[in-house]
Amino acid sequence: xxxxxxxxxxxxxxxxxxxxxxxxxxxxxxxxxxxxxxxxxxxxxxxxxxxxxxxxxxxxxxxxxxxxxxxxxxxxxxxxxxxxxxxxxxxxxxxxxxxxxxxxxxxxxxxxxxxxxxxxxxxxxxxxxxxxxxxxxxxxxxxxxxxxxxxxxxxxxxxxxxxxxxxxxxxxxxxxxxxxxxxxxxxxxxxxxxxxxxxxxxx
Amino acid sequence: xxxxxxxxxxxxxxxxxxxxxxxxxxxxxxxxxxxxxxxxxxxxxxxxxxxxxxxxxxxxxxxxxxxxxxxxxxxxxxxxxxxxxxxxxxxxxxxxxxxxxxxxxxxxxxxxxxxxxxxxxxxxxxxxxxxxxxxxxxxxxxxxxxxxxxxxxxxxxxxxxxxxxxxxxxxxxxxxxxxxxxxxxxxxxxxxxxxxxxxxxxx
Amino acid sequence: xxxxxxxxxxxxxxxxxxxxxxxxxxxxxxxxxxxxxxxxxxxxxxxxxxxxxxxxxxxxxxxxxxxxxxxxxxxxxxxxxxxxxxxxxxxxxxxxxxxxxxxxxxxxxxxxxxxxxxxxxxxxxxxxxxxxxxxxxxxxxxxxxxxxxxxxxxxxxxxxxxxxxxxxxxxxxxxxxxxxxxxxxxxxxxxxxxxxxxxxxxx
Amino acid sequence: xxxxxxxxxxxxxxxxxxxxxxxxxxxxxxxxxxxxxxxxxxxxxxxxxxxxxxxxxxxxxxxxxxxxxxxxxxxxxxxxxxxxxxxxxxxxxxxxxxxxxxxxxxxxxxxxxxxxxxxxxxxxxxxxxxxxxxxxxxxxxxxxxxxxxxxxxxxxxxxxxxxxxxxxxxxxxxxxxxxxxxxxxxxxxxxxxxxxxxxxxxx
DNA sequence: GATGAATGAGCTTTCATTCAT
DNA sequence: TATGAATGAAAGCTCATTCAT
Numbered sequence: 001x002x003x004x005x006x007x008x009x010x011x012x013x014x015x016x017x018x019x020x021x022x023x024x025x026x027x028x029x030x031x032x033x034x035x036x037x038x039x040x041x042x043x044x045x046x047x048x049x050x051x052x053x054x055x056x057x058x059x060x061x062x063x064x065x066x067x068x069x070x071x072x073x074x075x076x077x078x079x080x081x082x083x084x085x086x087x088x089x090x091x092x093x094x095x096x097x098x099x100x101x102x103x104x105x106x107x108x109x110x111x112x113x114x115x116x117x118x119x120x121x122x123x124x125x126x127x128x129x130x131x132x133x134x135x136x137x138x139x140x141x142x143x144x145x146x147x148x149x150x151x152x153x154x155x156x157x158x159x160x161x162x163x164x165x166x167x168x169x170x171x172x173x174x175x176x177x178x179x180x181x182x183x184x185x186x187x188x189x190x191x192x193x194x195x196x197x198x199x200x201x202x203x
Numbered sequence: 204x205x206x207x208x209x210x211x212x213x214x215x216x217x218x219x220x221x222x223x224x225x226x227x228x229x230x231x232x233x234x235x236x237x238x239x240x241x242x243x244x245x246x247x248x249x250x251x252x253x254x255x256x257x258x259x260x261x262x263x264x265x266x267x268x269x270x271x272x273x274x275x276x277x278x279x280x281x282x283x284x285x286x287x288x289x290x291x292x293x294x295x296x297x298x299x300x301x302x303x304x305x306x307x308x309x310x311x312x313x314x315x316x317x318x319x320x321x322x323x324x325x326x327x328x329x330x331x332x333x334x335x336x337x338x339x340x341x342x343x344x345x346x347x348x349x350x351x352x353x354x355x356x357x358x359x360x361x362x363x364x365x366x367x368x369x370x371x372x373x374x375x376x377x378x379x380x381x382x383x384x385x386x387x388x389x390x391x392x393x394x395x396x397x398x399x400x401x402x403x404x405x406x
Numbered sequence: 407x408x409x410x411x412x413x414x415x416x417x418x419x420x421x422x423x424x425x426x427x428x429x430x431x432x433x434x435x436x437x438x439x440x441x442x443x444x445x446x447x448x449x450x451x452x453x454x455x456x457x458x459x460x461x462x463x464x465x466x467x468x469x470x471x472x473x474x475x476x477x478x479x480x481x482x483x484x485x486x487x488x489x490x491x492x493x494x495x496x497x498x499x500x501x502x503x504x505x506x507x508x509x510x511x512x513x514x515x516x517x518x519x520x521x522x523x524x525x526x527x528x529x530x531x532x533x534x535x536x537x538x539x540x541x542x543x544x545x546x547x548x549x550x551x552x553x554x555x556x557x558x559x560x561x562x563x564x565x566x567x568x569x570x571x572x573x574x575x576x577x578x579x580x581x582x583x584x585x586x587x588x589x590x591x592x593x594x595x596x597x598x599x600x601x602x603x604x605x606x607x608x609x
Numbered sequence: 610x611x612x613x614x615x616x617x618x619x620x621x622x623x624x625x626x627x628x629x630x631x632x633x634x635x636x637x638x639x640x641x642x643x644x645x646x647x648x649x650x651x652x653x654x655x656x657x658x659x660x661x662x663x664x665x666x667x668x669x670x671x672x673x674x675x676x677x678x679x680x681x682x683x684x685x686x687x688x689x690x691x692x693x694x695x696x697x698x699x700x701x702x703x704x705x706x707x708x709x710x711x712x713x714x715x716x717x718x719x720x721x722x723x724x725x726x727x728x729x730x731x732x733x734x735x736x737x738x739x740x741x742x743x744x745x746x747x748x749x750x751x752x753x754x755x756x757x758x759x760x761x762x763x764x765x766x767x768x769x770x771x772x773x774x775x776x777x778x779x780x781x782x783x784x785x786x787x788x789x790x791x792x793x794x795x796x797x798x799x800x801x802x803x804x805x806x807x808x809x810x811x812x
Numbered sequence: 813g814a815t816g817a818a819t820g821a822g823c824t825t826t827c828a829t830t831c832a833t
Numbered sequence: 834t835a836t837g838a839a840t841g842a843a844a845g846c847t848c849a850t851t852c853a854t
Contacts (some may be wrong), residue, residue: 009813013813018848027319030315031233032319034848034849035848035850046815046816046849047851047852048813048815049817049818050850051813051814055849056848056850081339106318109315109318110315110372111316112843113232113312114316114318115312116230117232128377159374160392161373164366164370165370167366167370170366170369170370171365171366173318176363189363191239191390193392196391212838234823237822237824238823238825239822248840248841249825249840249841250826250842251838251839253826254838254840258824259823259824412718415817416817429783433725434725435722435726436640436722437639437640438842441844442843442844450819451818452819453817453846453848456847457819458817460846461845461846462846515721515724516721516722518719518721518722518779518782519638519720519721521723521782522636522641523640523641534783558794565786566794569776569777569780571776572776572779573772573776573777573779576772576776576779579724583768589760591765595769595798595801597802630828643827644827644828653836654835655829655836655837656831656837657834659828660835660836663829664828664829665827665829
């Protein structure tokens, strides 16, 4: 008599494990976070873990995929009338806000060193491509409306926005960095990037 | 009768191991780079490895310490007359050039996830503190000469220079990033940071 | 849903490993008895070994603790009316009988050289203290009833009983020693110790 | 120009190493006493160690052989007129005196667990055989003169003298045992052994 | 589904021993 | 003779993963 699988319960379990994994990764690094530790934090047995995720790597991938999904949702969810340039700043603020959870910054740093794991690398590439595609599109729209400099391609500007946000995340992970206090400077720096005023006469 | 031990030979061996480790770490990540692999690359036996480094972690620490030393040498070696602002740009260029060795970028990314290892974390803190102290000093000097904005503390500007360089390194490690082509934009971005928001003439 | 964990099964596994370890230690000494060898004898994988004992040392400690427990049970289980002097002889006989298992004698000899291992040393001290405390108490009771000489303290007599039994064990381990044939002499020697009549040093 | 090998110097080196080894073995056990540690204590390089002893085991064997030699010298050096029974007590006193060096007791305990090493086992057997042969001869002479009981064979009495001395050594190694205070009791115990049980064994 | 005992490949590290100098 | 850098076999131990219950 197969118990009717409750998809909601399943999803909740997955989230519970993902959350525990996030905590463990941020606390001990990837290798240091054993599946046993994750299970302990999640309050489950190891068997349960592998019922929901085929491998340890796959949890990382799942976390990344969730991030990718959220990215897509973020850009998809903007009010249609919002000026593209504004969307970019909204995104930066959104990303900075995410980093207020210190586990997020820790996770990003940890995951950076995992490119040797094929599954993780793929998820990482996916995440990055999605983000850059979304940004590129918005940047291009902003360029069309002359809200953003046009001497650099939309792609390159998107890349540099990612660069700034990643550098920001790195500082958060390094510690001693006040996210809320520094966010305005991040926004400024993005503005400078988008405006491109260079030494010599400013814009 | 005791063979006169040759310290130069010792140092050479250490460098040889460090070099092999750098290659292995960049190629396979920290956990994936087994000591056996490092030894194979270095062309030595495992005993020799541990003759020179007490643990695998200690190699990472040694690499970081070498970087710290080089940082100190870089700032110590500037011609006395060089304008501080110029020193900052020299540093950025220098850092970008270092990243042309793709192993450097890989290593930086890998080492980011290793804060759970006490010895490595300590070396990492050391490196960061040294770099920021050096930068802070130069930034302060530049501020004294009005070469750099003064609405932000020297410390904070130093921090953001590090942020930019680290973000840059992250992009290099992510791949598909042309270091030499992007370096000018990095310099621009640092200039914009040092000059501050647009209203008013820059520099 | 959780399979009801069977503590009896766990205990049986532990005993199985302890038994294998006893065999291996007696056969090859401590260092010579690799965990791999113990596992082979026990018919288990190495993971199983470390699932039940955190370290190789801990097996030795567990064996000793089991001995301590048996000592306590032995003295606790004497019929209340038994004359103390008789209890002492019962103990000696019991100890000698234990040594009929050649692994026991081998183990005792092996463990003697392991005082440098903190965990083992602690278990060893514990075992010894327990035994001597039990013996001391019985000896004291025997002295109260005038069954045993009183010119030596109960503690010292207990110590010398241990000395005799250990010396006996040493001979067993050395080989070529017929336990059953020699046991009466051990009993005699203990009797001589307890009576202490000495004819003067020479003849 | 081969330096003329000075045999005295060679012997001195050997003794120096043996002494260091004795210290190390007593301090850390056999496995815990690395050749490196022995070399450090002896103040020599590892190469020198292996110039004088082909293996680590051979040092143990050499120590044992030295003991064997001393045993032989002891029995060979008795004044011809000494009554055999007196020789036995002299030996016991001599052995007890040796154990005043705590390293000796430690070494004996350590070496007991090394029967798995062929070379050591051989030396151990040799030592034991020599000792027992010497003792047996003296005991037999004492029996001839009616100084010692004759209801037990000389061989068996020799064995039990060894048993008592070994038990004594074990107590010394266990610690908290005052050699000089306990030596008289050892002598008593040997006397009781040699004279045999008096009528009325129990009580 | 959930569990945790069992597994064993694979890791880092140790250390007796060799040998060129 | 004396040295210590180099060696590599072998050890203890970890941990992701499997599977009977």
